Amino acid sequence: MAVKQLERDLWLIPGLVNVYILDTQDGLAVIDTGFPGRTPKILAALDAIGKTSADVRHMLLTHCHPDHIGSAAALQRATGATVWAHRLDAPMMEAGTTMRQPMCASPGWRNRILAKLLAGKVARVEPVKVDRFLDDGESPAFAPDLTTIHLPGHCQGQIAFLWARHGGVLFPADACVNRRGLTLPVGTEEPQLALASLDRLRRYSFDKICVMHGKPIMRGGGDQLRATHFDTFKKRKP
Ligand SMILES: [Zn+2]
Ligand SMILES: [Zn+2]
Structure with missing residues (x-):
């Protein structure tokens, strides 16, 4: 399925990485864009829900x-959307570099194998200019009901969003999958910061986790x- 409506104002484009489309008080906002090459699929999904690229005002x-x-740079070109991100990750986005190395594999053999397979696979992407920063606790002007939660650990400049609609919708980024x-x-x-960030998330009130x-x-x-017990990491070798 190319696009799925989750709520009247929320759509999912499923994939290896999900892309979400939110209907806000200032047009559509897209959360994340997927690997390079995903833009045609996102544009097709917009068409399928009766919208156009011009309706996407924010990324x-x-x-x-x-x-x-x-796909952020390509999607920005196709839509003209304003790009929002955390200031700690913006320089990397603007340089097209994508990973701070070395990453530490999460516990379990599956993660160790996947981490090895994925390491450095897509080290560079097309750079994208970040127009506006979002800090912890801040809401973007176009969506006063969307709160930014800075969740470092998985990635220094990682931000989650809590949308005060439908009993609370959490977009946790990659804090958990x-x-x-x-x-x-x-x-x-x-790792320790990632677990602390997850602990912080437990304090918020929400019904849905996108x-x-x-x-x-x-x-x-x-x-x-x-109720989830997240595995603890072994101490990293010095
Ligand atoms: Zn990630
Ligand atoms: Zn990811």
């Missing part, structure tokens, strides 16, 4: 990894996050 980039910003349940992403820059990897959780998301 929110959760962090600088290539699976999230790979859904693989038959909430779990850690494949890799992380600063993960970037895996199926969104459309009911009881807050309870599920609070």
